Amino acid sequence: MKAFSLLLAILLIPVSIYSQGLLQEKNTFTHQDTLRGSITPEREWWDLTYYHLDISVDPDTKSISGKNTIKYTVLKPYATMQIDLQEPLFITKVTQNGKELNARRDGNAYFIGLIDQQVLGTNNTIEVYYEGKPKEAINAPWDGGFSWKKDENGNDFVATSCQGLGASVWWPCKDHMYDEVDSMDISITIPKGLISISNGRLESIVENKKTNTYNWTVKNPINNYGVNVNIGDYVNFSEVYAGENGPLDMDYYVLRDNLEKAKEHFKDAPRMMEAFEHWFGPYPFYEDSFKLVEVPYLGMEHQSSITYGNQYKKGYLGNDVSDSGWGMKFDFIIIHESGHEWFANNITNKDIADMWIHESFTSYSENLFVDYFYGKEAAADYVVGVRKRIQNDTPIIGTYNVNKEGSADMYYKGTNMLHTLRQLVKNDEKWRQILRGLNEKFYHQTVNTKQIEDYISEKSGIDLNAFFNQYLRQAHIPTLEYSFKKGKLNYRWINIVADFEMPIQVTFHNKEQWIHPTSKWKTVKTKDQNLSINRNFYVNSSKIE
Known part of the structure; x- marks a missing residue:
């Protein structure tokens, strides 16, 4: 079973991951780890x-x-x-x-x-x-x-x-x-x-x-x-x-x-x-x-x-990592590895614990390539399709000063985090300018996570502190818990960090609309007994019967 899991990890994770770090978990760190990973x-x-x-x-x-x-x-x-x-x-x-x-x-x-x-x-x-x-x-x-x-x-x-x-x-x-x-x-x-x-x-x-x-x-x-x-x-x-x-x-x-x-x-x-x-x-x-x-x-x-x-195959060695069909429209290695010229080579993490800056944005670039040539719905098919590869095992951010990266979820959980963030920004051109602005602001620089978080928060006009804490610094994702009782829809967020209050698009009354859950129950009158979450948000849901 262990050998199979290792092989599966190698086949499913994009290639630009590095050495054995993501394939085995370290529980302790050595003197050599400190010499390698810290600014001595x-x-x-x-x-x-x-x-x-x-x-x-x-x-x-x-x-x-x-x-x-x-x-x-x-x-x-x-x-x-x-x-x-x-x-x-x-x-x-x-x-x-x-x-x-x-x-x-x-x-x-x-x-x-x-x-x-x-x-x-x-x-x-x-x-x-x-x-x-x-x-x-x-x-x-x-x-x-x-x-x-x-x-x-x-x-x-x-x-x-x-x-x-x-x-x-x-x-x-x-x-x-x-x-x-x-x-x-x-x-x-x-x-x-x-x-x-x-x-x-x-x-x-x-x-x-x-x-x-x-x-x-x-x-x-x-x-x-x-x-x-x-x-x-x-x-x-x-x-x-x-x-x-x-x-x-x-x-x-x-x-x-x-x-x-x-x-x-x-x-x-x-x-x-x-x-x-x-x-x-x-x-x-x-x-x-x-x-x-x-x-x-x-x-x-x-x-x-x-x-x-x-x-010389389309996809990843001839396979579509998203199983959506769109992954066979391009050579995965040409697109993914070249995306790193912007995120990894232009903007470079100071500590490997922040490797998500390289891998989340670059995995997301696959989705943006699809978007550019085939449209937003095709891109949504792709990004939703890669969710099956997410483990939600350990946090995306690793341990600092010891050359230790975080979870391999920095790839496709990071992709879906950024895709969710695009929905929160609401304006696609504004989102594009944020991505371009990152590469201008941090041109040829080494950065840490806080710099990236602060920039996106500032330019989006949204306080994203709890959002990034949720998706980068712990393993589980937020769950929208809801119920229908006595003509009312009751809803709240669970499995969340402190102050997490992300709005989300849902459909009920045959209409897509924004709701604003918090950790406390909220209520809205409705005769509808069905609710669906916009697929572009990476969250879980739990209906209480």
């Missing part, structure tokens, strides 16, 4: 500004080696820096200003003793050299690491994925979401005959005797897990999309044998861009372009380098 004193004193990740990848030995050049600004004087790198990889040397520094390892964190004085406001650089055989992903992208595969022609087909587990599973970095690097260069040296694709734009290819080095540049801020390396026998085709901010380069890198089918199948990409620029605002990374890159696993939202492995 060794992290908070410096502001990350630039990375140059320069590595060689050897598919034959499944090993990597190289260095990461890290630039930073001193926020307050301190003498120790935390750099994260997970076993079995290891740091071989750290230098600053030509001096080799002491690096003390504590599990997956290294504490670097700095020799030169760190003066407030100065911009400094360290070089971190490392090597080894990184963790191999057994079932990417859920468990994270390197995927060392072969394509059908026997060519190496290699990719990285590391959400949740952390980028430090394959490269040394400041591995916490709160501090995004401002810009980045990525140099990947690989055997001749293969092509390496990473984030941003390809600046140059340096040909060596037995290897080639691919140099990529990322001009926008990027979160660590959004950085990726993909290696294979790739071919490329491209188009220019007329976007809200002008011409947008859209590139597609696929295995050689899949070129023709990709040219047809990837037509969902410009459709995605049209729908999401409408709902969310301009694509956030015009300078870095947009790419879809074929990989040997299902997919992931790597910034400006969305990885794709949905086997």
Whole structure:
């Protein structure tokens, strides 16, 4: 039964969930969890500004080696820096200003003793050299690491994925979401005959005797897990999309044998861009372009380098997650993972406990894609259809400062929470402007839940404190309890947090109308004995006979 449940979870939950966190529940947290998940004193004193990740990848030995050049600004004087790198990889040397520094390892964190004085406001650089055989992903992208595969022609087909587990599973970095690097260069040296694709734009290819080095540049801020390396026998085709901010380069890198089918199948990409620029605002990374890159696993939202492995099928590996029929109108991975460019890559959570900011909005983007092309009723069919995947097991928000996400309900419970919120706003254009406003207000920023809650409350003109407490911070959903007695309809909310007073649309007297339940009984005269709740509200109901 346990094995079946695990398989079911993998099949039903969208792919951009991260490593093993959602598939097993932790009851206790360790010292390593705190080092990974908190803003330690060794992290908070410096502001990350630039990375140059320069590595060689050897598919034959499944090993990597190289260095990461890290630039930073001193926020307050301190003498120790935390750099994260997970076993079995290891740091071989750290230098600053030509001096080799002491690096003390504590599990997956290294504490670097700095020799030169760190003066407030100065911009400094360290070089971190490392090597080894990184963790191999057994079932990417859920468990994270390197995927060392072969394509059908026997060519190496290699990719990285590391959400949740952390980028430090394959490269040394400041591995916490709160501090995004401002810009980045990525140099990947690989055997001749293969092509390496990473984030941003390809600046140059340096040909060596037995290897080639691919140099990529990322001009926008990027979160660590959004950085990726993909290696294979790739071919490329491209188009220019007329976007809200002008011409947008859209590139597609696929295995050689899949070129023709990709040219047809990837037509969902410009459709995605049209729908999401409408709902969310301009694509956030015009300078870095947009790419879809074929990989040997299902997919992931790597910034400006969305990885794709949905086997060129509509739906989720050929299945409709909503069972409504509308889920077969698009390629799930192209739509869902690209939606993360706005929610995850543009707006990024500071702590993984707030991962709902990534996943609820992006799962909701599937619904908005359907809405844009097929209409509101089709979108309602879709969002109602995914409710069967909701567990209501644990709260959507996780535990802070220990790298612990909340329930997998952040996907489709979060979707239905946002769809319910759209009903409360009542004006679809106002709702659209709230979604676009989020991406403008928090453009290229890391945020916490309170910032998102406060913004939506302010712009909607609704006090949503109890609403978010209800749907994000506890497992159960509100239940409308009601009865018909002596010509009266009696109703109230139960299973609710304090001060929960959400209005709701119901139908009785053959008329749809708003009622305003609270925790106390309310009464309205009626000869009708039937009541139905508008399906667009994610609530339960209980009729007392």
